[in-house]
Amino acid sequence: MAHHVLVIGGGYAGLLAAKRVARQVRLDEVRVTLVNDHENFVERVRLHQMATGQKLSTRTLAGSVRGSGVRVVVGEVVALDRRAGQVILRTEERSRVIGYDTLVYALGSGADTETVPGVADHAYSLADVEHARAFASKALGELAVSGRRVCVVGGGLTGIETAAELAEFYPDLRVCLVSGEVLGPGLSKGGRAHVRRVMSSLDVEVMEYAKVKEVTADGLVLVDGTCVEAGAVIWNAGFSVPTLARESGLEVDGDGRALVDDTQRSVSDANVYVIGDAARVLGSDGRELRMACATGIPMAVIAADAIAARLTGRTLRNHRFQYIAQIVSLGRGDGLCQFVRPDDTPRRVFFTGRPAARMKELLVRLATLRSLYLTGPFPVRRRHLVRMP
Numbered sequence: 001m002a003h004h005v006l007v008i009g010g011g012y013a014g015l016l017a018a019k020r021v022a023r024q025v026r027l028d029e030v031r032v033t034l035v036n037d038h039e040n041f042v043e044r045v046r047l048h049q050m051a052t053g054q055k056l057s058t059r060t061l062a063g064s065v066r067g068s069g070v071r072v073v074v075g076e077v078v079a080l081d082r083r084a085g086q087v088i089l090r091t092e093e094r095s096r097v098i099g100y101d102t103l104v105y106a107l108g109s110g111a112d113t114e115t116v117p118g119v120a121d122h123a124y125s126l127a128d129v130e131h132a133r134a135f136a137s138k139a140l141g142e143l144a145v146s147g148r149r150v151c152v153v154g155g156g157l158t159g160i161e162t163a164a165e166l167a168e169f170y171p172d173l174r175v176c177l178v179s180g181e182v183l184g185p186g187l188s189k190g191g192r193a194h195v196r197r198v199m200s201s202l203d204v205e206v207m208e209y210a211k212v213k214e215v216t217a218d219g220l221v222l223v224d225g226t227c228v229e230a231g232a233v234i235w236n237a238g239f240s241v242p243t244l245a246r247e248s249g250l251e252v253d254g255d256g257r258a259l260v261d262d263t264q265r266s267v268s269d270a271n272v273y274v275i276g277d278a279a280r281v282l283g284s285d286g287r288e289l290r291m292a293c294a295t296g297i298p299m300a301v302i303a304a305d306a307i308a309a310r311l312t313g314r315t316l317r318n319h320r321f322q323y324i325a326q327i328v329s330l331g332r333g334d335g336l337c338q339f340v341r342p343d344d345t346p347r348r349v350f351f352t353g354r355p356a357a358r359m360k361e362l363l364v365r366l367a368t369l370r371s372l373y374l375t376g377p378f379p380v381r382r383r384h385l386v387r388m389p
């Protein structure tokens with residue numbers, strides 16, 4: 001019987017891992033299946049663009065794996081039975097069980113709607129297509145008529161990108177960016193100053209050190225009791241991972257992210273690899289690596305190569321992984337390319353404006369291309385993606 005590699009989650013990490021395993025093994029000896037709850041590949045890093053009503057191109061997963069030997073199954077994974085080596089899917093017609101010999105768990109993350117009361121009931125998130133579309137189709141129209149403001153909560157890169165995009169596309173919209181700490185905490189002083197300048201030129205009201213205690217139907221309540229009126233709230237202040245890993249008994253951290261070794265293999269199950277946002281990896285300084293394509297894509301490469309090496313008996317090449325830059329779009333015409341040290345802390349060097357916006361667009365396209373097509377072992381990645389020792 002052929003060894004069955006089952007990849008659950010067809011985002012940036014899962015799609016790349018599935019194709020990269022398939023291209024390194026003999027397909028008569030190894031079957032590779034990719035399961036995802038939608039038929040399309042979602043460019044998650046563009047969801048703030050979708051939320052402003054911009055049309056994004058779509059690609060089906062089936063089309064993306066054509067010719068690679070990977071089989072796509074569309075269905076939602078509702079349970080993982082590690083003892084039996086099976087996942088249980090809910091598909092449109094029925095429940096279905098798929099067995100595996102090796103599992104790659106790549107279910108990504110969603111908005112954290114639990115920590116702060118009211119988020120689940122009163123806020124939009126940009127963590128999935130449904131919320132991004134719902135905001136674009138419902139809230140934008142209502143806000144235009146009512147003249148009420150939209151509060152974007154979260155002063156990290158996603159919140160910054162969302163606020164700038166909204167303000168640029170809808171100059172009459174009142175946009176407020178609410179950050180629980182300093183705006184852009186991972187940026188250098190100069191980088192932050194640029195972000196503030198752009199926000200000011202776009203008339204985005206910025207509230208820093210404003211921690212939200214509750215989201216209500218009328219806006220936000222801050223920890224100091226201040227009420228911030230809003231017609232709509234977009235919650236970008238935290239992401240959480242699916243509970244499936246924890247429920248299946250995999251060893252996870254306090255946030256439910258799976259603990260893995262340096263080949264992305266679960267520390268509690270040798271048949272399971274976890275990649276992307278769902279995995280917790282620490283940098284050399286002991287800090288968690290951020291949830292990002294910049295982290296998930298190298299994880300997929302590392303896991304796929306480890307699985308292929310195991311199945312073929314080849315020696316596993318050593319991967320190294322380091323960050324180079326954080327790139328933020330500030331609308332379509334401006335941006336910030338913040339160079340960082342290998343451990344992701346900001347250097348003083350950055351560049352801005354149209355070149356940074358172009359660089360961002362290039363990297364977003366590259367991330368998608370990387371997952372969809374560039375599944376081969378490219379020398380550049382060996383050199384640049386340096387895993388922390």
Ligand SMILES: Cc1cc2nc3c(=O)[nH]c(=O)nc-3n(C[C@H](O)[C@H](O)[C@H](O)COP(=O)(O)OP(=O)(O)OC[C@H]3O[C@@H](n4cnc5c(N)ncnc54)[C@H](O)[C@@H]3O)c2cc1C
Nearest residue numbers: 009011012013037044045076077108276277291292293294
């Ligand atoms: C608005 C926004 C902007 C961002 N911008 C950037 C950026 O500029 N740079 C950057 O590096 N990162 C950015 N990120 C973060 C980045 O998108 C994530 O870190 C990345 O998508 C993680 O990849 P992944 O493969 O782990 O998860 P995902 O890409 O989320 O893929 C997970 C897949 O699993 C599927 N899935 C989930 N649950 C189930 C289930 N139960 N059954 C079946 N399928 C399931 C999902 O539908 C999805 O297809 C951004 C995120 C957002 C929301």
